Amino acid sequence: MNKIQSMATKLVASLILPLCFMGPLGAKEGMWIPTLLQALEDEMQAMGLRLTAEDIYSINQSSLKDAVVHFGGGCTAEMVSSQGLLLTNHHCGYGEIQYHSTVENDYLKDGFWAMSMSEELPNPNLTATFIHRIIDVSARVLASIDGLDGEERAEAKNKAYSEIEAEMLNEEHLTGGVVEFDFGNQYFLISKITYKDVRLVGAPPSAVGKFGGDTDNWVWPRHTGDFSVFRIYADEDNMPSEYSESNVPYKPAHHFPVSIKGVKDGDFTMVFGFPGTTEQFLTSDAVEHVIEEYNPMNIAMRDASLAVINAARSSSDELRIAYASKQSSIANAWKKWMGQSAGLKELDAVGTKKALEADFKKMAQKRKFSEYRGVIDSIQAANLDYFPYMEARRLFIEFVYYGPDILLHSFEFSNLIEHFDTLNAKGELDKHLDRLLHVNEEYAKNYDASVDQGIFAALAEAYLGFIEDDLKPEEFAEDFARFGSSEEYASNFYKSSLFDNPNQLEALLNSRNSEAIKALKDDPAFELINELRSNYFAKISPSYSSAKEKIKTATAAYSRGLREMYPDEVFIVDANSTLRLTYGRVEGSSPHDGMTYNALSTTKGILQKYQPGHPDFDLPLDLVEKLKAGDWGQYGTGGDESELVVCFTGSNHTTGGNSGSPAINGDGELVGINFDRTWESTMSDILFDESRCRNIMVDIRYVLWIIDHYAGAGHLVDEMTIVR
Ligand code: ASP
Secondary structure, eight states: OOHHHHHHHHHHHOTTOOGGGGOSSOOOOOOBOGGGGGGGHHHHHHHTOOSOHHHHSOSSSOOGGGGEEEETTTEEEEEOBTTSEEEEOHHHHHHHHHHHOOSSSOHHHHOEEOSSGGGOEEOTTOOEEEEEEEEEOHHHHHHHHTTOOHHHHHHHHHHHHHHHHHHHOOSTTOEEEEEEEGGGTEEEEEEEEEEOEEEEEEEOOHHHHTTTHHHHTTOSSOOOOOOEEEEEEEOTTSOOOOSOTTOEEOOOSOOOOEEOSOOOTTOEEEEEEOOOBOOTTOOHHHHHHIIIIIHHHHHHHHHHHHHHHHHHHTTOHHHHHHTHHHHHHHHHHHHHHHHHHHHHHHTTHHHHHHHHHHHHHHHHTSGGGGGGTTHHHHHHHHHHHHHHHHHHHHHHHHHHHSSOHHHHHHHTTHHHHHSHHHHHHTTOHHHHHHHHHHHHHHHHHTOOHHHHHHHHHHHHHHHHHHSOGGGSOHHHHHHHHTSSSHHHHHHHHHHHOSTTOHHHHHHHHHHTOHHHHHGGGGOHHHHHHHHHHHHIIIIIHHHHHHHHHHHHHHHHHHHHHHHHHOTTSOOOOOOBSSOEEEEEEBOOBOOSTTOOBOSEEEHHHHHHHOOTTOTTTOOOHHHHHHHHHTOOGGGSOOSTTOOOEEEEEEOOOOOTTOTTOEEEOTTSOEEEEEEEEOGGGTTTTTOOOTTTOOEEEEEHHHHHHIIIIISOOHHHHHHBOEEO
8 A cells, every 4th residue: 555545544544543554564665765775774674684774775885786777778777797797678678679680680589699798789879877876965955945936046956066066076987966856855966877888698589578568568467588688898997988899898896696596475575776757746636637638648649659550560570670669668658558547546546645635734734734734735726737738748749759750850950951051161061961871871770651651640630639729839730731631641741851761861961962951941841840849849848847846846845744744654755767776575466356466477377378470479489399398407496396487576666767677685686677567556656555566577587597598698697696
């Protein structure tokens, strides 16, 4: 049960229920800031931790945090050897696996294994970031903004940030800065070191790494080997360097020992990583808005693009590869939103939040809490202003960033189109043309004009259908209305644009024809992206930001008020893509009446789900044979009936961004890789429920078995520190 939920239940039902009502030490809500773990040490040890808080996060000695990596800025990964080897999810390395895949070398379909370091594949723009220090600077920042408002407050805050950063980011290679937590109630300076040479070492076939596809995504029981293997390279001083052949494997301050002793129901587990966003302090009206308006709108936008992309991907291998990443990133949240809405309704999240708000208002009537009077009303008034802009902003993002590629591609050419003569005069034209030729070449790899046109047609109609009249880009809406159908509009648009044809663009760039290049200003794609952007910056973004700021200020008070009014309760600090530790147990669940989920799944389930020819459940024949043969070697559960565990669930509080995070046992050893949550947990970003929220991890023994027995890449296992 969520703290907010449990508060509400307790407060409403009876004020005398004792705290132990929340159940035995098991499921735990909370994503803990690693510097504050001391306070939780006793509880974690009582649950099975055999380390100290200092072993997990320390600035004086190497600790677990030195083996945790922010991978590509959006996922987590963990170091598993002294030679820079790291593990993350298959879905986190998916873009890189796709990048190296061709119809001839189809690493997405067949997997990829570097049999020596020289075969490892470099990845432009992929980064691996380590946390150097996390320092609480709340007192200093709060003192500098005390009593200030608006512009003055923003300026004072920026000044405090700059001073702190100048003082504390004082070593070469340190990046980072001050980060706001809990709506501005807390501030931490986070310093980091980012490595830029990260190479692909191995990936299983998608039939393993993405087994179950969209059907099984966010679902338990699960049988996905969602992992991939990379290696970080550094310069000779072990420091970051751009890709270079002379770079050497990075030596981490710590790497996780890998335990093949296995996990069982009830075992203590921790997940250490970079959870992205949670919204535990949304008020009841905002939750209602998510359920009734926001999620349905977003789902409909993605229904529209997925219909086109899925059909294209099943029509040819080229398109299957070209649209792999785009499809995954669209489908992942699309499916989550559906589960989230269902879960929020089922748990009566709106009612729960209303009960808590009513109680908060009552408490605020006491003199000592008088500063919190009106807080809920302020949030809700700001929400009313905010919702239309929040929707319009989201529609802009869906159309431009998850929609047809033609729009952003044309935008890449802005500088050239608008400043051709200046670039030429300054002698910068060649550099510029070269860069665009490269961008255009990359674009061409995953671009198909007819698929893009289909996505455009579907989304233009949905976008204009959803956006409020007074927030619409007017010319676009008028143009669109002149055509009989969205398809007709799109067909005319693509016929008149050059940006749907990378070959012609390449020829144009090579021709250096200034008049023709400047004429791209009137290209419909370039015109539309510019109109969408200026419409966004003029009509949407300012009101969005000011309403959001008001909500933030009032929610900061709400959060402070809750902590003061109910000092014995723990209210979590929302995730913000910073390093957090969460802990719980290996645990199944019983989210619905009359059914129970076991905590562990085995390879038996893979064979039960196997359906030759099915896009989500097909398997390579050599894998089927190996699974049937059942030679698990040192990775099985042992005994006559030895089985191979594939995945397990736990009661660790996770979210997006925790993908790829190490699942760690009480001894600090790696037992799995976090990659998902169960369907009944998808509302946990808004309302966590301890009885049913479960994260899903791939068992490390399955990972090692695939690497060692299936892929024949046992040299990678030899590199790890295996605990038997
Ligand atoms: N599978 C999830 C994701 O991709 C991880 C999670 O949200 O639990 O975002």
